[in-house]
Amino acid sequence: MPLLTRYFIKASLMYLVAALLVGGASLARAPLGLPAWVGLLQPVYYHLLMVGWVTQMIFGVAYWMFPKFTKTQPRRSIPLGWVTFFTLNAGLLLRVIGEPLVTLNPAAGLGWMLVLSAVLQWIAGVGFIVNTWARVKER
Amino acid sequence: MPRLAVWIVRTSLIYLGCGFTVGAYMLLNKGLTLDPNYRAWIYMHEELMLIGWMLQFVIGVGFWILPRFMQAPKYGAIELAWGAYLILNAGVLVTIAGGWLEGPGSSAALIGRALEIVAAAAFAVYIWPRVRPFLVG
Ligand code: HEM
Numbered sequence: 001m002p003l004l005t006r007y008f009i010k011a012s013l014m015y016l017v018a019a020l021l022v023g024g025a026s027l028a029r030a031p032l033g034l035p036a037w038v039g040l041l042q043p044v045y046y047h048l049l050m051v052g053w054v055t056q057m058i059f060g061v062a063y064w065m066f067p068k069f070t071k072t073q074p075r076r077s078i079p080l081g082w083v084t085f086f087t088l089n090a091g092l093l094l095r096v097i098g099e100p101l102v103t104l105n106p107a108a109g110l111g112w113m114l115v116l117s118a119v120l121q122w123i124a125g126v127g128f129i130v131n132t133w134a135r136v137k138e139r
Numbered sequence: 140m141p142r143l144a145v146w147i148v149r150t151s152l153i154y155l156g157c158g159f160t161v162g163a164y165m166l167l168n169k170g171l172t173l174d175p176n177y178r179a180w181i182y183m184h185e186e187l188m189l190i191g192w193m194l195q196f197v198i199g200v201g202f203w204i205l206p207r208f209m210q211a212p213k214y215g216a217i218e219l220a221w222g223a224y225l226i227l228n229a230g231v232l233v234t235i236a237g238g239w240l241e242g243p244g245s246s247a248a249l250i251g252r253a254l255e256i257v258a259a260a261a262f263a264v265y266i267w268p269r270v271r272p273f274l275v276g
Pocket residue numbers: 042043046047050051055117118121122158159161162163164165166167169181184185188189192193
């Protein structure tokens with residue numbers, strides 16, 4: 001299994017745990033009297049699960065298992081693979097922190113975190129598509 | 140990878156690109172509020188991501204990787220699988236268009252959802268006999 005795949009899969013497992021903790025906290029907010037901001041974590045919960053866990057797991061396994069691009073470059077571009085990994089994770093983490101902060105303090109000037117997060121995650125999506133497209137081919 | 144798997148997986152990659160773009164657009168607007176109505180895009184985003192990207196990717200990889208038959212036709216009732224693919228994508232597009240033009244509860248969006256259910260059932264019927272130990276029959 002390539003090093004990058006291990007990074008993708010291990011990161012995705014950490015997001016799964018984080019997502020379930022956030023989801024659990026949202027459910028337990030009222031009964032346990034947790035602070036009100038925990039109620040703002042719904043979009044964070046969805047995206048930890050869907051982007052952090054599922055999509056990232058797919059990215060890692062596809063990078064490993066899909067048909068080879070060429071004999072000399074089986075996984076197409078390794079650097080682009082790493083760019084995808086870092087932009088996806090930096091973007092998602094920025095969102096996880098930034099989204100509740102912006103919702104709580106709309107006037108605090110933190111909107112840039114979400115803008116940067118959006119750009120980073122978008123780059124990750126495009127990076128994965130570019131690196132994968134030509135590997136999806138008939139034998 | 141058989142031809143249909145190439146079509147399904149590449150289609151899912153197109154939806155991934157569209158869905159991430161819509162998501163990034165909404166997130167950007169959550170930060171900058173250039174478009175205060177950005178939430179109008181949520182329904183389209185959900186459909187692109189959950190059905191267009193994830194579900195379709197899984198179907199494509201399942202079609203590629205599950206055991207084939209030893210005798211021809213190796214992929215079984217392939218017309219049924221093509222049908223599922225076409226109906227699924229018709230469903231996604233109709234759901235998105237219906238949701239955008241007439242709202243998520245509109246009859247157009249519901250017709251799109253019904254097509255998706257038909258596609259899911261067709262794929263399940265198609266793939267059922269391929270869920271078995273390798274190199275059997
Ligand atoms: C597989 C990937 C994804 C899935 C399955 C997904 C799913 C969803 C769902 C179900 C919602 C609705 C949540 C609600 O009703 O509160 C949503 C909202 C949203 N998504 Fe995604 N999403 C994905 C990726 C992304 C990405 C990559 C971005 C940004 C780059 C993004 C940005 C947003 C934004 C800004 C909202 C609106 C949040 C709000 O203000 O309530 N999504 N997404």
